[in-house]
Amino acid sequence: xxxxxxxxxxxxxxxxxxxxxxxxxxxxxxxxxxxxxxxxxxxxxxxxxxxxxxxxxxxxxxxxxxxxxxxxxxxxxxxxxxxxxxxxxxxxxxxxxxxxxxxxxxxxxxxxxxxxxxxxxxxxxxxxxxxxxxxxxxxxxxxxxxxxxxxxxxxxxxxxxxxxxxxxxxxxxxxxxxxxxxxxxxxxxxxxxxxxxxxxxxxxxxxxxxxxxxxxxxxxxxxxxxxxxxxxxxxxxxxxxxxxxxxxxxxxxxxxxxxxxxxxxx
Amino acid sequence: xxxxxxxxxxxxxxxxxxxxxxxxxxxxxxxxxxxxxxxxxxxxxxxxxxxxxxxxxxxxxxxxxxxxxxxxxxxxxxxxxxxxxxxxxxxxxxxxxxxxxxxxxxxxxxxxxxxxxxxxxxxxxxxxxxxxxxxxxxxxxxxxxxxxxxxxxxxxxxxxxxxxxxxxxxxxxxxxxxxxxxxxxxxxxxxxxxxxxxxxxxxxxxxxxxxxxxxxxxxxxxxxxxxxxxxxxxxxxxxxxxxxxxxxxxxxxxxxxxxxxxxxxxxxxxxxxxxxxxxxxx
Numbered sequence: 001x002x003x004x005x006x007x008x009x010x011x012x013x014x015x016x017x018x019x020x021x022x023x024x025x026x027x028x029x030x031x032x033x034x035x036x037x038x039x040x041x042x043x044x045x046x047x048x049x050x051x052x053x054x055x056x057x058x059x060x061x062x063x064x065x066x067x068x069x070x071x072x073x074x075x076x077x078x079x080x081x082x083x084x085x086x087x088x089x090x091x092x093x094x095x096x097x098x099x100x101x102x103x104x105x106x107x108x109x110x111x112x113x114x115x116x117x118x119x120x121x122x123x124x125x126x127x128x129x130x131x132x133x134x135x136x137x138x139x140x141x142x143x144x145x146x147x148x149x150x151x152x153x154x155x156x157x158x159x160x161x162x163x164x165x166x167x168x169x170x171x172x173x174x175x176x177x178x179x180x181x182x183x184x185x186x187x188x189x190x191x192x193x194x195x196x197x198x199x200x201x202x203x204x205x206x207x208x209x210x211x212x213x214x215x216x217x218x219x220x221x222x223x224x225x226x227x228x229x230x231x232x233x234x235x236x237x238x239x240x241x242x243x244x245x246x247x248x249x250x251x252x253x254x255x256x257x258x259x260x261x262x263x264x265x266x
Numbered sequence: 267x268x269x270x271x272x273x274x275x276x277x278x279x280x281x282x283x284x285x286x287x288x289x290x291x292x293x294x295x296x297x298x299x300x301x302x303x304x305x306x307x308x309x310x311x312x313x314x315x316x317x318x319x320x321x322x323x324x325x326x327x328x329x330x331x332x333x334x335x336x337x338x339x340x341x342x343x344x345x346x347x348x349x350x351x352x353x354x355x356x357x358x359x360x361x362x363x364x365x366x367x368x369x370x371x372x373x374x375x376x377x378x379x380x381x382x383x384x385x386x387x388x389x390x391x392x393x394x395x396x397x398x399x400x401x402x403x404x405x406x407x408x409x410x411x412x413x414x415x416x417x418x419x420x421x422x423x424x425x426x427x428x429x430x431x432x433x434x435x436x437x438x439x440x441x442x443x444x445x446x447x448x449x450x451x452x453x454x455x456x457x458x459x460x461x462x463x464x465x466x467x468x469x470x471x472x473x474x475x476x477x478x479x480x481x482x483x484x485x486x487x488x489x490x491x492x493x494x495x496x497x498x499x500x501x502x503x504x505x506x507x508x509x510x511x512x513x514x515x516x517x518x519x520x521x522x523x524x525x526x527x528x529x530x531x532x533x534x535x536x537x538x539x540x541x542x543x544x545x546x547x548x
Contacts, residue, residue: 176353176358177358177359179317179322179353180351180353180356180358180359181359182322182346183320183322183346183349183350183351183353183422184359184371184372184375184421184422184425185343185346185347185371185372185375185376185425186371186375187375201361202359202361202371205361206358206359206360206361209358209407210358
């Protein structure tokens with residue numbers, strides 16, 4: 001039940017994509033998103049999809065695993081597809097009952113579906129192939145210029161990494177408490193939606209208490225090591241660009257140019 | 267009427283990269299009223315094994331039958347009435363406004379008693395865990411660690427289970443809290459003939475309490491015997507990442523100096539007795 005959440009989940013591996021610098025991965029996926037939104041060309045979008053599938057293949061993450069992130073947005077995709085197909089103006093193609101399907105509508109539906117798919121696959125590939133720690137490191141480095149206008153970049157990155165770090169911990173904790181209350185006779189599966197929601201109180205109260213306790217402990221631990229954040233901190237793992245990053249960005253930029261060609265030609 | 271485990275195997279994350287066999291081909295029977303200690307190194311499968319007893323985990327192959335109920339059957343509610351389970355750090359499961367209500371939770375969920383009947387049972391469970399009356403109306407979160415632990419165990423005892431399983435019940439308790447807990451468990455076992463199964467990695471604890479010891483190693487039962495026999499083969503225990511109680515090592519050392527000093531000593535009390543004999547008759 002809870003195992004379906006893929007947010008911030010890292011899929012261990014040793015591929016080129018895993019080894020690439022997080023900054024490179026973040027920037028590349030952002031570029032991909034920008035292009036996917038700028039272009040209106042069907043060929044460009046299809047190329048983008050092929051490209052992201054190839055990227056997943058190169059990362060050796062199982063394709064089904066990478067597409068798992070699509071499950072929750074499937075409803076949104078279906079919704080937009082249906083709306084676009086039936087309610088777009090343009091050249092009529094055929095008519096079902098009172099609804100007219102237009103040629104433009106179908107095209108727009110396909111484009112939207114492709115866009116969302118590339119978007120989700122691209123961004124989940126970044127989180128699947130980067131450990132949470134490296135990911136926040138990368139984000140912090142990228143946001144560094146914002147420090148000039150007094151944005152607490154380090155603190156934001158710190159909060160993100162703590163949040164990501166605690167997802168599996170809290171998940172495990174939830175499982176444990178569910179088991180303990182089940183053993184005492186709690187029943188989470190029967191009854192209507194209100195009864196079900198109420199049956200989760202014996203899980204949520206202990207979970208909140210333990211979350212606060214953990215937060216407290218962590219704060220004490222940081223405090224007692226004189227954690228001060230930001231200035232003059234060094235890292236155990238320095239982010240360094242390597243040849244892999246050159247190759248990855250090279251391949252990626254080439255792919256992006258390829259995607260843009262049909263846009264200019266037609 | 268007993269626990270029967272036949273060729274039980276359990277695999278976590280089946281058919282993925284992270285597949286791991288936690289329990290492999292275990293067959294054993296536990297009779298009513300036994301005091302069983304399950305010991306084993308971290309990851310030896312002890313917690314996995316006990317979670318099969320009330321159907322929280324289902325066997326991937328083999329079967330588990332408790333008092334004639336197969337854990338795979340639909341009578342899971344009946345099964346959970348028979349088997350009470352106290353998890354590690356049970357105080358983390360407290361949630362009600364008062365101690366009284368928290369103890370009552372399991373009772374309300376599993377049985378339909380009148381207010382009076384419930385009250386009798388709740389007070390009896392509290393008494394068994396030596397929870398005083400003035401604590402009953404307090405919030406469970408105001409209590410000390412040891413008190414919380416006792417409240418949580420009372421919340422399991424309240425349904426009067428025939429079989430009580432405790433996973434590391436003394437972790438984080440001070441010596442006094444530990445002794446009190448074991449006294450209460452002895453009492454329950456003696457008066458109600460409740461089967462008590464304790465999972466632990468402290469040899470001292472298990473040696474003093476259990477009359478049967480299951481040593482788990484790599485998902486299988488490596489030894490199934492009495493404490494006396496289990497602690498005889500120290501080398502074998504050590505090869506499984508375990509050890510005998512400290513007094514057993516001490517007895518061995520003494521027997522090297524004093525002839526005929528018994529080496530089968532596993533509790534401090536027995537050691538004191540033997541030493542007194544030596545002192546009195548030099």
